Amino acid sequence: MLRRRVIPCLDVADGRVVKGTRFVDLVDEGDPPELAERYAAEGADELVFLDIAAAPERRGTLLDIVERTARRAFIPLTAGGGVRSVDEMRAVLRAGADKVSLNTAAVADPTLVTACAARFGRQAVVVAIDARRRPGPEPSWELVVKGGREPTGRDAVAWAEEAVRLGAGELLVTSIDRDGTGTGFDTALLRAITDRVRVPVIASGGAAGPADLVAAIRDGGADAVLAASIFHRRVHAIADVKAAMAAAGLPVRLVPAAVA
Numbered sequence: 001m002l003r004r005r006v007i008p009c010l011d012v013a014d015g016r017v018v019k020g021t022r023f024v025d026l027v028d029e030g031d032p033p034e035l036a037e038r039y040a041a042e043g044a045d046e047l048v049f050l051d052i053a054a055a056p057e058r059r060g061t062l063l064d065i066v067e068r069t070a071r072r073a074f075i076p077l078t079a080g081g082g083v084r085s086v087d088e089m090r091a092v093l094r095a096g097a098d099k100v101s102l103n104t105a106a107v108a109d110p111t112l113v114t115a116c117a118a119r120f121g122r123q124a125v126v127v128a129i130d131a132r133r134r135p136g137p138e139p140s141w142e143l144v145v146k147g148g149r150e151p152t153g154r155d156a157v158a159w160a161e162e163a164v165r166l167g168a169g170e171l172l173v174t175s176i177d178r179d180g181t182g183t184g185f186d187t188a189l190l191r192a193i194t195d196r197v198r199v200p201v202i203a204s205g206g207a208a209g210p211a212d213l214v215a216a217i218r219d220g221g222a223d224a225v226l227a228a229s230i231f232h233r234r235v236h237a238i239a240d241v242k243a244a245m246a247a248a249g250l251p252v253r254l255v256p257a258a259v260a
Helices: 032-041 063-072 086-094 104-108 111-120 156-166 187-194 210-218 238-247
Strands: 005-013 016-021 024-030 047-051 077-080 099-102 125-133 141-145 150-155 170-175 201-204 224-227
Touching: 005 032, 005 201, 005 238, 016 032, 024 032, 032 047, 032 063, 047 063, 063 077, 063 086, 077 125, 086 099, 086 111, 099 111, 104 111, 104 141, 111 125, 111 156, 125 156, 125 187, 141 156, 150 156, 156 170, 156 187, 170 187, 187 201, 187 210, 201 210, 210 224, 210 238
Parallel strands: 005 047, 005 224, 047 077, 077 099, 099 125, 125 170, 170 201, 201 224
Antiparallel strands: 005 016, 016 024, 125 141, 141 150
16 A cells, blocks of 8 residues: 655745745745755655745746755655746756646646646646635535636636546645645545545645644545645644554554654
8 A cells, every 4th residue: 555645835935935824924934945854854755845926926936946945855846836838847857856736827728737747757747726615505616726816717626637637647636725724624625536536636725733634634535645834833743743644544654753
């Protein structure tokens, strides 16, 4: 059985790691390379680096910061934000990323997913899906873009299925409603997607503690869990999260501090 992954997220704006609530009210959390090195040493399985200002500002990813981050952390790195072409994806990979996250540009031009998968392999293509719950008696979620700022009118679960058909090798699913709130992952959203796709799904948005990360995998069907605030602010250690996951019977790569 594949081990479940714990992934700290580095949301970057103006060259600094930031964190807010529902992508607004951002607070400075530190230097991307320094945090990346710390998380690699503490047992993170992977890192996600998202330039959250790139799409709204209509510019490319901050390649120099991706490069400096990759040099400090020798674990797999997914980087994204503002990637709009095969050439831009190539540049991010050359800067040191192992995978590239596509979001706003992929929604605007779905053929980008196919083109990037054909050029670099679908294992290198992560499609990030930001979803907001719609009002109504039946659960459904709207796809939003540009850092959660712009609604699309499209169904997020249908887009997840389409993204996989187009060539996505992994999905990063964020609940905009839960992001930064510490109210737990939207496991219904996760389950709606994991029941319909056969690629790994990373859960994002709402982690407050180890129990939430366990629930995202056990109840939501996620293959990996992503968190930011609880790690940036040392509310919980990666080792403690992994120990809780192991205690729940989930296969994880334990770090020495969690083996006791």
